[in-house]
Amino acid sequence: MTGQVEEPHPPHTTDDASGPDVSTSAEGDPVPHTPHVASFPFDKPDADAVLRSSDNVQFRVFRGILTSVSPVFSSIFSLPQSSSSHDGDGTPTIDVTETSNTLDSFLRLSYPFPSPPAFTSFDDAKRVLQVIHKFQIAWHSSLLVPALLPHIRENPLRVYASALRFAFDELALLAARQTLLLEDLTEWCEELRDISGEEFQRLLVYRRRAVAAVTTDMTASWCPVWKCPKRWAWLVCPTCTKHRSNCHNPFVCACPTVAEWFAAFWIRLSTVLRATPTAAALKLASVVTASRTMGAAVNCVTCRAAIMEEFPRFLEVLGDELEQRISELTLKQELHEPLEW
Structure with a gap:
């Protein structure tokens, strides 16, 4: 040998x-x-x-x-x-x-x-x-x-x-x-x-x-109260959100309403996340550009201030949530379910 x-x-x-x-x-x-x-x-x-x-x-x-x-x-x-x-x-x-x-x-x-x-x-x-x-x-x-x-x-x-x-x-x-x-x-x-x-x-x-994982239960009105006790301004702004006719307390109601400018941003974000379903997508140019240019389209003093003060925190919390959901996925899954896109 x-x-x-x-x-x-x-x-x-x-x-x-x-x-x-x-x-x-x-x-x-x-x-x-x-x-x-x-x-x-x-x-x-x-x-x-x-x-x-x-x-x-x-x-x-x-x-x-x-x-x-x-x-x-x-x-x-x-x-x-x-x-x-x-x-x-x-x-x-x-x-x-x-x-x-x-x-x-x-x-x-x-x-x-x-x-x-x-x-x-x-x-x-x-x-x-x-x-x-x-x-x-x-x-x-x-x-x-x-x-x-x-x-x-x-x-x-x-x-x-x-x-x-x-x-x-x-x-x-x-x-x-x-x-x-x-x-x-x-x-x-x-x-x-x-x-x-x-x-x-x-x-x-x-x-x-x-x-x-990144789209289930994720809507424009998503608000993780356990991470951010104060609801985001674009969900409660009395000027930019619309409530049902029988809603008399817009600050504690359950109306699924959101400021129109944020709803438009969320649609763009949802499109990006369906194409690139990961928390890292929040740093893509299309998302960053959209979030930076919203201020010019907001005429509401309350929402304009929220974009500067609350929006960075919102993206951080959202990123943590998406990261957690993705981290729970494995490659060891059954393959019997048909693919749906």
């Missing part, structure tokens, strides 16, 4: 004898003939194992750390090592197929470092997800999600499909939540080839439930 995880791609020797002392991998990347040691902290001379990347970089690691998080590494390090699988000082050496960049990021997630690695692209991040899946890492790193957040925002569909492929359920849910800001889910990405029709259907059902 050599202790190798996978045989690296055999290098192709260059024909130019006067050229640099490198070979070319199957992917066309230069591979130096002479291995060199990785940078800190994977250069410790007292390390008891070496992982050698496909581009010939040696990562000096400690078995105890890797075996504590990965049953695959436990099995690898338990294998008898031949003399050819040791480096110059006798440290057992394991050849892996990952490049040094991918291996470095993977190890920084495996070691107890205080900050996450930085992924320059989602392709880099996806390679690390694949390695974590390959070695069956038995923890959920609090560093992984922060490192992926920029890519979740930029590529939610790619992250969703990749997370399902590599069995990262929590990551898939975060990506699914980010897709709620997409008005169109038909944009193609290669990662969709890696998931089943049922898994994509779950994303569509999740979106439909999100639309229902």
Whole structure:
């Protein structure tokens, strides 16, 4: 037994004898003939194992750390090592197929470092997800999600499909939540080839439930009295609201009335939330612009003051409510109900 995880791609020797002392991998990347040691902290001379990347970089690691998080590494390090699988000082050496960049990021997630690695692209991040899946890492790193957040925002569909492929359920849910800001889910990405029709259907059902969550019981007269004991001015303004003819106490009545300017805003907001059913939609340009320009259309002194003083608080409370409703949704829902839009 050599202790190798996978045989690296055999290098192709260059024909130019006067050229640099490198070979070319199957992917066309230069591979130096002479291995060199990785940078800190994977250069410790007292390390008891070496992982050698496909581009010939040696990562000096400690078995105890890797075996504590990965049953695959436990099995690898338990294998008898031949003399050819040791480096110059006798440290057992394991050849892996990952490049040094991918291996470095993977190890920084495996070691107890205080900050996450930085992924320059989602392709880099996806390679690390694949390695974590390959070695069956038995923890959920609090560093992984922060490192992926920029890519979740930029590529939610790619992250969703990749997370399902590599069995990262929590990551898939975060990506699914980010897709709620997409008005169109038909944009193609290669990662969709890696998931089943049922898994994509779950994303569509999740979106439909999100639309229902942010529209059910949400009307222009919505007023969370437990969060804001004083009713919003646009619900009680005696000038801008209209009450039934038999209503004699407009300040405590149950008439479903609201100022016309706010009703118009709510219609615009409802349209946005049906297209992008998430609390983050409140920060979209269409909503922000509408809320900022209402003051010019309000002739009522009471309502104009309310827009300046109460409206920011209203959007904050509304955002909290929408966030709470969305947070209760999961991807583990039955799919027998027909989709309705």
